[in-house]
Amino acid sequence: MRTTTKTILFALTAVLLFASMLQKQFTLFSFEDLKGVVVEQPMPELSFKSLQDGSYQQLTEQHLKQSFGFRQPMIRLYNQYLWDFYKDTPVAEEQVLFGKDGWLYQPSTVADYYQTRFRYYASDSAQMATMLSEEAQRLLRLQQILEEQGTHLFVCMAPGKDLICPEHLPDNPDTSYRGEPALSPRFFNEAEFTKIGVNHLNLERFFLQMKDTADFALFPQTGIHWSKYAALHAADTLIRYMEHLGHINMKNIVIGPRVLDNARGSDDDLEQLLNLLRPMPKPKYHYAKATTDGDTTAEKPKIIIIGDSFWWTIADQIPLDELFAQSPYWYYNNTIHYDKLHHSVSEIDMADELRSSDFVVLLYSATTQYRMNDNFSQQALEAFGVEEVALDSMDFVEREIQRTIRNLLASPNSMKSIREKAIKYNKTIEQAVHDDARWIVNNKIKNGKLKWEGKTADTIILDSTAFVEREIQRTMKRISTDPKLRASVVEKAEKHNKTYEQALHDDAVWVVKRKIEKGTLIVPSTKDTNTKTEHHGIQ
């Protein structure tokens, strides 16, 4: 009897050990897919070389990790355990931060609030300000060019959850950053746009005004974007602004009766990333159907929306065809949606497309305003024959690197791969992004795909020494043009019996050294550290 029991148990063990394999092969049960960005790794091809260099094994492990049988319930079970017992999940630090009272936030949103974020994009606030000013100038130039062609360009600044709902934010998680609060594009842009005359609609301010009086949630507890219902109000305001800017009459959005329901669509998108077994406790939200007032005299302009995912929540709800003649959506200035003819910005004649539109809307939330509109203004100006002139070869290369960094940051797939590499090789994400960008640019130069004034690679390639020297020169320039700093240098020169130039140089060296030590200036890896990893950078 006992042996029979053991035989049965052993047989059951064997069957259960094979269950995952059988599930993968025959999909015996179906489960809801896990949420989140996954770069699918197919089963690699077996070859002697791939076996010998270990790539077959590595890729197989990756493939199995993504596809083994019963993966979804197993991972959800563990995540639920982490959540129930510790209010924690494995994705927590990368994609989700837990605020107070069961609220969830994107880490970038939290960093925005605590103003610790520019380090991902620029070495300091001054550089960030320069970059944003340059972008504002480009937008102004583009706005003027388009204006001449009868197209209205404007920037729509969507709100950030951090500023609208700060009461539930977690404490600052980035305790390692002890520098000055970083420059925040959301405030800088508004001031700069107003100063130089770039058309803009600040919905963040609109939401802040609504906050105390709105009887519906502006942001959902467990979502990234504005709530679906709030998005309808944002859409209405957007249309009023177009009417005002273009002096036209458009149809009005009519918001139907409200119903309370469980979170729909993007209203719990952050929660979905947690991949739990059961939903988190949270309130119900208002939903309504949006139609138009059917004004037959209204105009239907053609618009192009360029921006982040905040537009999805609007586009999914309003009757686009009734409001607009066409409304293609250039998602992060990359893929094209709501356009039957084109799928990618790279396929189109940008100048033609912009010219033929009535409105060009750059819709970026506070979190994505760092991205300089994903190079849209630069590309558009080039499309209209206006090109920027680099000051020197270093400037040219550095600008290309910054552009590449922005492209990498804009690509979830690239960032996933970079994040994995950063973890694998114990780099910070910032360092990994910079290294990848530099690798890509260096490769372009070496392959002759990137030339500055027809010069060859040897003359424009950037190494760490040149980079640091250039940063010292820049700092010297900055110090000498700032009256306060200049006075301080003069004082030091007198005190230490140095020439002004010597004191200026010493000060600049000190500043650059401090920046490197604090990690706010990322120096390109030297040949020693630029190992095999960097040579597998994002292509």
Next chain:
Amino acid sequence: MVFSSNVFLLYFMPIFFLVYFILPKKVRNYFLLLASLVFYAWGAPEFIIHLIVSVIANFYLVRWMNKVEKPGMKKLLCGISIAISIGLLFYFKYGNFTMQNINAVRGWFGGQPLQWTKILLPIGISFFSFQSVTYTLDTYRKVNEPMDKLSDYMLYIVMFPQLIAGPIVRYCDIADQIRSRESLYTDRLQGFYRFVIGLCKKVLIADVIGFQVDKLLGPSNYDVLTSAQLADIANKIATIDSTSAWIAIFAFTFQIYFDFAGYSDMAIGLGRMMGFKFPENFDNPYVSTTISEFWRRWHQTFSVFIKNYLYFPLGGSRVKTEARKYFNLWFCFLVSGLWHGAAWNFVVYGALQGIFICADKLFLKKFNERLGRIPSVFFTFMIIVLTRCFFRIERIDLSWLFIKRLFAFDFAPFHFGDNPHLYVTMLVAAFFSFFTLSKFGLKVQEKVYFTDYNKRQHIVAFIVSILAFVFCLGALNASGFSPFIYFRF
């Protein structure tokens, strides 16, 4: 391949055992050998040829040694065999370290550094080299006859459950089992339960703690880090507050135990499923009342190896002077420290352990006896925790700096809510580490690990094991993949 990977848990293990139990007993060893080679080649394809060639060479060398009559020739062949095993270990493991030190010395005298290509370390070399030495010496000492078949010898060396990180199985302990063994259903089932216990230790305790330790102290294995990363680690250590420092070092003390003991459990469990009885490797080391006792309970097969194959040949305790006896003891620990890694911090770690062992013999043991059991366990544990600083932080200056941070009394407020997962896991780890201080704990341990289960116990253990197995798979795939700490030793 590592045990806590999808490819092993979901493919290699089920397929291996299915085929293994279907095959007639006669051919099972051949299949086990083939599977072991595949297992090793999966993780280290570039070293499989080296492994096979060295095993074949040693097999014939030992056979030859066994046949020759002349003692001088026998000794010579024995020496050559050991030189091959230890030589390869030295070359792969200590080549870089030696060259770094030679270049450092040359640098002091103004010489140019010698050029050399950095050598990669074949995984598991420290373990299979030692097994190879035990085979040679046990045969030389006539403890056992050499294997008749090359395949059996190769199996002894490369058998996958213990190939990568032990237990270091002495030839004399397993020779008969390789030739003939029985695998009852009880063994298969209880072997599987033991494997799952090990998997839980590794995945649910060691990995969880290790992830947080890395956050606090930066990654280990400094050899592969860039100078910028090392600077970052130095900065972390220099600025760590005393609370975090104590948490980090306690956490690491638990991490390394559950990591290694977990691996040993898995190896022993897999062996038992096939009918092998591998020696135990850990016996609740943290309940030791003295450092000597700790080393009898920690990595037992390694301690036995050092005792039999280094301490005794040095003369052991049967030497003319007390000083020589203490030197022998200290030297063995120095070597064992160096075995853990080719870096000066491991030398310091070994030297410190040796000093404490000698102190035990001289006065510490008596002192501990006077303290009473619980205080002496605490005292011994604290010595272990503090010496672990030199184990985890692989630069002596940084280890010392870290110890200073421990005693800087720069305590930041402790909030359980900051990292409940870590603290709960540490509490669980502490509970199981000290559970056997009680008689009840010992009883439970005896029941779970060393007693054949009855029907009801089998059913309960089966259900718990399957659930734990599934849970571990979830944890592994939710939180990522991590290799075992002991693979690089």
